Amino acid sequence: MLSSSILPEPEYELELFLAGNSPKSTQALQNIRTICEQYLPGRHTLVVVDLYQQPERASQEEILGVPMLLKKRPGLVRRLVGDFSDHERVLKALGLT
Template sequence: MSVFSAPADSASAPEYDLHLFVMGTTSKSALALRNIQQLCEQHLLGRYVLTVVDVQQHPEVAEQEELLGMPCLIKKRPGLVRRLVGDLSDQARVLKALGLVP
C-alpha cells in the first residue's frame, strides 16, 4: 500500500480520505492514479490523504471492500461513501462524486 497526501496542518486530520484500488501496473491503473493525483493537487491541496492499494498484493482488501471492478476509487470521508470505477478521466464526474461541484 502506498499513501499520498498533500502537506496539511499537522493539528488536524485531512478532510478527504480517498482509497484507490488498482490491479498491478496496468495502463488503466496507472492512468487512474495519475488522474486522481492531478485532481487532488488541483482541488484538494492540503486537504486529502490518498491510499493506493494493489489488490494483487493485498487480495484480502478487495474482498473486504467488496470491489466489483478495477481501478476503483472509494471516498470514505467526508459525507457519504462514494465509489467510482474506471480510469477517473471524466473529471466532472469525479468532482461531483467528491462533492466538489454543486
C-alpha cells in the same frame, strides 16, 4: 455579539484500488493525483492499494471493479470505477461541484 467564523474545508479520505501496473491503473492513479492536487491540496489522504499485493482487500471493501476510488469521508461513502479521465464526473462523485 455574534462573530462570523469560517468553517474549515473538510478533509477527504480516499483509497484507490488498482490491479498492478496496467496502463489503465497507471492512468487512473495519474488522474486521481491530478484531481487531488488541483482541488484538494493539503486536505486529503490518498492510499493506493494494489489488489495483486493485497487481494483480501477486494472482499473487505466490496470492490466493484478496478480501478476503483473509494471516498470514505467526508459525507457518504462513495465508490467510483474507471480511469477517472472524466474529471467532472469524479468531482461530482466527491461532492466538489
